[in-house]
Amino acid sequence: MLEHLDQQLILLINSSHSPFFDKVMYAISGRVIWAPLYLAILIYLGFKYKRKLYIVLIIIALAITLSDQASVILKNITMRLRPCHEPALAGIVHLVNGECGGLYSFVSSHAANSFNIALLSLLFIRKRWYTISIIFWAAIIGFSRIYLGVHYPGDVICGSILGALIGWSMYRLYELFDYRVLRDKSYFSTTEDHPPVN
Numbered sequence: 266m267l268e269h270l271d272q273q274l275i276l277l278i279n280s281s282h283s284p285f286f287d288k289v290m291y292a293i294s295g296r297v298i299w300a301p302l303y304l305a306i307l308i309y310l311g312f313k314y315k316r317k318l319y320i321v322l323i324i325i326a327l328a329i330t331l332s333d334q335a336s337v338i339l340k341n342i343t344m345r346l347r348p349c350h351e352p353a354l355a356g357i358v359h360l361v362n363g364e365c366g367g368l369y370s371f372v373s374s375h376a377a378n379s380f381n382i383a384l385l386s387l388l389f390i391r392k393r394w395y396t397i398s399i400i401f402w403a404a405i406i407g408f409s410r411i412y413l414g415v416h417y418p419g420d421v422i423c424g425s426i427l428g429a430l431i432g433w434s435m436y437r438l439y440e441l442f443d444y445r446v447l448r449d450k451s452y453f454s455t456t457e458d459h460p461p462v463n
Contacts, residue, residue: 267419271417271418271419272348272353272354272417274411274417274418275348275358275411275414275416275417275418276354276357276358278408278411278412278418279348279358279359279411279412279413279414280359282359282361282412286412287361290361290408290409290412290413291361291362291409291413293405293406293409294375294406294409294410294413302402303382306386306390307322309390310386310389310390313389313390314389317443320439320442320443321389321439324385324435324436324438324439325382325385325386325435327435328381328382328385328431328432328435329378329381329382331431331435332374332377332378332381332427332428332431332432333374333377333378335377335427335431336372336373336374336377336378336424336427336428337374339371339372339427340367340369340370340371340372340374341369343369343371344369345369345370345371345417345420346368346369346370347365347366347367347368347369347370347415347416348370348414348415348416348417349365349366349414349415350365350368350370358414359414360413360414361413361414364413364415365414365415366415370415370416370417370420371417371419371420371423372420372421372423372424372427373407373410373416373420373421373423373424373425374424375406375407375409375410375416375421375424376403376406376407376410376416376420376421376422376424376425376428377424377425377427377428377431378428379402379403379406379407379425379428380403380407380424380425380426380427380428380429380432381428381429381431381432382399382403382428382432383399383400383402383403383428383429383432384428384429384432384433384436385432385433385435385436386399387399387400388432388433388436389436403425404425407421407422407424407425408421
């Protein structure tokens with residue numbers, strides 16, 4: 266039942282293609298194009314967390330590694346074929362530039378990694394405008410994977426949940442480390458931790 270629904274949804278979205286949106290979604294699904302965004306996030310975190318930035322970067326690196334590797338492990342466990350590799354959908358799925366990706370699809374690594382970055386960074390930044398923007402960014406990346414015919418909606422939804430859970434867990438780890446260790450070290454203290462006394 267769910268698998269049938271997944272197939273119907275991807276065919277609905279994937280069939281609504283056009284040359285313009287093929288280019289847009291292909292670009293959105295890329296990695297290099299988002300390098301300026303990642304750099305901007307890191308610069309903002311540097312200004313906000315100052316000497317704690319090194320710890321923040323370690324947390325981010327661990328979160329991305331966990332998210333990416335967990336999604337790959339799940340792919341190899343479930344061995345669900347990508348829509349573009351599924352014999353039942355052969356000749357039906359529209360591919361952009363003939364790219365299909367690896368053999369397995371569950372879960373989407375793009376969705377896991379983008380929602381991991383989104384949730385972790387919004388917890389560090391805590392600005393309403395940023396929260397809305399970064400969740401939309403992660404969602405459109407997930408949608409692009411469905412549009413391109415390389416993932417089912419279920420792959421993207423479950424990947425998003427996986428990435429978000431890892432991002433939240435790693436932030437909780439940072440909070441615990443910050444409370445137990447960093448606040449006791451004057452070197453890592455920021456003005457937010459110890460406001461000036463008038």
